[in-house]
Amino acid sequence: MWDAKDFPDKPIALVMNSWVSGLGVVRSLGVKGVPILALDPDPWAFGLYSKYARRSICPDPLRSEEAFVDFLIDIGKRLPVRGILFPTADPYVVAIAKARDRLERYFWIPFSPWKIIREIVDKELQYKKAAKADIPIPETFFPKSKLEAEEIGKTIKYPVILKPAYSHPFVANYGIKAVKVNSRQELTREYEKYTSAGHKMLVQEIVGREGDELYEFFSYTDRAGEPVASFVQRKLEQFPADFGTGTVFESADEPEIVELGLKLLKAFGYYGISFSEFKRDPAAPYGRPVGADGEFKLMELNPRTTHCNDLATACGVNFPHIVYEHLLGKAMEKTDAYPCGRRTGLASLGVRWIHLEERLSKQRKILIRVGRRGASGNKRIIFAVFTSSDPVPELVYIFHAVYLRARNFLAAVRALLVKSLSGKK
Known part of the structure; x- marks a missing residue:
């Protein structure tokens, strides 16, 4: 738990949605000595138990935006200095953006106002605006x-x-x-x-084959729309296969993704932290056959951190800390150089991020593997949850998984007993 006395003078970072994405933000800030308060409505959220953070259970913004915002304001009133908000899921972003005028007195907010966020979280408005700006869409x-x-x-x-x-x-x-x-x-x-x-x-x-040629552009731009930091990663595996959450990513070098990503952000007039996903359409343009190089099409733009933001951190582009320092007014040099997934023969030079626990919990046949071209020669692999330097989140993950399986087993046994007893009557 936490107390305002734990944060005497340095601005704290409030990290919301303390699962995989939130845990990555917590660790990226924690290694830099930033004081952190991790928030989530669910006490099983394993990011709450990182050694780098204090924790608190918060209202669920999906159920009550007002209760969540009031909760943040109550925290803000107790802090000695203005904090910085790091929402890592859409419900938190939406609630904060709508209440920006009330929250800015207590917190720095690392993304654009609601009038811009609204056009992004509504996919109809997003696709129409992107198409108007000549961004290819499905x-x-x-x-x-x-x-x-x-x-x-x-x-x-x-x-x-x-x-x-x-x-x-x-x-x-x-x-x-x-x-x-x-x-x-x-x-x-x-x-x-x-x-x-x-x-x-x-x-x-449906663009292309299942999951193939998916890239994400992760960026932080200033109020003039200029990139302070940028990073490209390729999704190598996801679950479910058709439209799933990534379980394996790799750092990548794809200048076209950077160009499209920045053009997209400028079309919306967006500033702050964001990531956009693009997929290469092998049949486009001009109806070229599957397998030929085609254009990238926008899958979605999100005004928040990516699912595996700690991959960028491992590559030397620590977005959460860059955001923290930039919002506090410190001079920042543009950061966009990192080890990339350029392929040489059968080897890849990129850094790879793996959500090992999610992969092990799913059947292999329903995972889509995109990195089929040769063996991996990665210099470094990092894991979404497990790390020896901060082991408790992994232990919480395992304990929760065992608890859920035991609960489901007992529920199934109970159902069989009830059915058996009712059949004897």
């Missing part, structure tokens, strides 16, 4: 009714994906990012299912 439709969805379904080539305009409440409700649809009837049925539950849905082409 072919996307925005039906406003079941009838419009039916008409779209008559003309498109299957399979396609059905995805939410607002991803964070959709993921919270269903545990998935998107739905793969294989027919017109299925499209109409799934569209009606999710829109009747209050979700605005988009219909989008």
Whole structure:
């Protein structure tokens, strides 16, 4: 737990969503001696138990933005100096952006105002603005009714994906990012299912093969839109296979991704920390066949840290600390040089990040492996949770996994007993 006396004079960093992404931020700041308060609604969030942070359970912004903001303000009133907020998931970003005027008295906020954030978190607005700025996007439709969805379904080539305009409440409700649809009837049925539950849905082409050629552009830009730091990483493996969360990433050198990423941020007038994901379409442009080099298309832009931000830190681009120092007014040199995943023969020179626990917990057949071209010759591998210098989060992860399996087993046994006893009556 924490007390304001623990942070006498140095600005603290409040890190929200203390799972993998939050843990990476905590460790990146902790090694630099930054005082940290880790927050999460779930006491099982293993990042809360890092040796680098004090911890506190906070309200869930997805359930009550007002309660969460009031909680932050209460913390701010108790701090001796202004703190810095590091939200690492969309619900926290949205709540903070909406309440920016109330929070800025107590905290530095490392991203743009709500009027810009709103255009990013709504994928319909995001894709339309990106297309207007000549950023390539997948072919996307925005039906406003079941009838419009039916008409779209008559003309498109299957399979396609059905995805939410607002991803964070959709993921919270269903545990998935998107739905793969294989027919017109299925499209109409799934569209009606999710829109009747209050979700605005988009219909989008599937770009390329499953998971192949996915890159992320991680950056921090100043208020003039100029990059203070930038980093490119390639997603090598993800779960689920179609539209999943990355389990293996590698540092990469792809100048086209940097160019597209900066152009995208300028189109929105965005400043602060962000990451954008692009995927190479092997059939584009001009209908080139699969396997040929094609253009990169925007998958999504997010106004927050990436899932594996500590990969950049391991490569010498410590985004959380760069943000911390920059917001406190310290002069910063542009940071964009790092060990990259340039391939030489069968070897890769990049640094690789692996979420080992997630990989081991899933069946191999439902993971998509993208790094198929040759053996890995990485100079360095880092793990998402485990590190000998900060072992407690890994122990919490293991204990929680064992607890969940035991609970599920006992629930299954109980269900069988109830069924057996009811059958004897």
